[in-house]
Amino acid sequence: DADVTQTPRNRITKTGKRIMLECSQTKGHDRMYWYRQDPGLGLRLIYYSFDVKDINKGEISDGYSVSRQAQAKFSLSLESAIPNQTALYFCATSETGADTGELFFGEGSRLTVL
Amino acid sequence: EDKVVQSPLSLVVHEGDTVTLNCSYEVTNFRSLLWYKQEKKAPTFLFMLTSSGIEKKSGRLSSILDKKELFSILNITATQTGDSAIYLCAVDQAGTALIFGKGTTLSVSS
Numbered sequence: 310d311a312d313v314t315q316t317p318r319n320r321i322t323k324t325g326k327r328i329m330l331e332c333s334q335t336k337g338h339d340r341m342y343w344y345r346q347d348p349g350l351g352l353r354l355i356y357y358s359f360d361v362k363d364i365n366k367g368e369i370s371d372g373y374s375v376s377r378q379a380q381a382k383f384s385l386s387l388e389s390a391i392p393n394q395t396a397l398y399f400c401a402t403s404e405t406g407a408d409t410g411e412l413f414f415g416e417g418s419r420l421t422v423l
Numbered sequence: 424e425d426k427v428v429q430s431p432l433s434l435v436v437h438e439g440d441t442v443t444l445n446c447s448y449e450v451t452n453f454r455s456l457l458w459y460k461q462e463k464k465a466p467t468f469l470f471m472l473t474s475s476g477i478e479k480k481s482g483r484l485s486s487i488l489d490k491k492e493l494f495s496i497l498n499i500t501a502t503q504t505g506d507s508a509i510y511l512c513a514v515d516q517a518g519t520a521l522i523f524g525k526g527t528t529l530s531v532s533s
Contacts, residue, residue: 342520349528351526352466354520410521411457415465416464
């Protein structure tokens with residue numbers, strides 16, 4: 310089983326619908342992140358959380374919200390999806406106090422908003 | 424504003440060529456610079472650099488950091504079709520999340 314699991318892996322929805330992308334991890338890491346990837350734009354940070362009681366906005370948080378339900382779970386919600394939120398979404402984790410800032414990624418959730 | 428800039432954004436080479444990918448950065452509280460390779464799925468970690476002038480190597484890939492001039496390069500020698508991917512540069516800052524560049528899309532033709 311993957312250390313960082315994202316569900317769903319693919320989702321097609323309509324404008325105005327509420328969507329939740331879920332992420333769970335078995336790595337025991339405190340830090341979790343949501344990034345969005347669009348062709349040619351690299352990875353852009355949506356939200357991040359350094360522990361269960363910590364939530365921080367990233368570069369592109371407008372239109373998104375998150376919930377850190379437990380150390381192992383970090384969900385991303387789109388309250389009212391719009392077509393320009395069509396993208397590949399990655400959840401990632403990292404270890405507090407590690408010598409490297411290395412991120413460990415899930416397999417990605419591809420979201421299409423019609 | 425913190426930023427990470429990669430160049431070129433795309434590159435097409437023939438098998439056997441050597442390529443150099445560039446990454447420059449302007450960030451506060453720099454801690455390290457990381458390189459990732461992304462094929463069809465999630466990015467996979469290549470290197471982490473924290474000190475200037477120390478080359479990291481893994482097979483045909485190598486990377487070096489210049490903290491005075493604020494850039495890093497990733498070299499790939501004797502390229503193969505399996506090197507075709509997006510190469511992402513990211514900077515780790517103390518107290519926040521990784522900032523990524525837009526990536527360089529490398530295509531290696533046989």
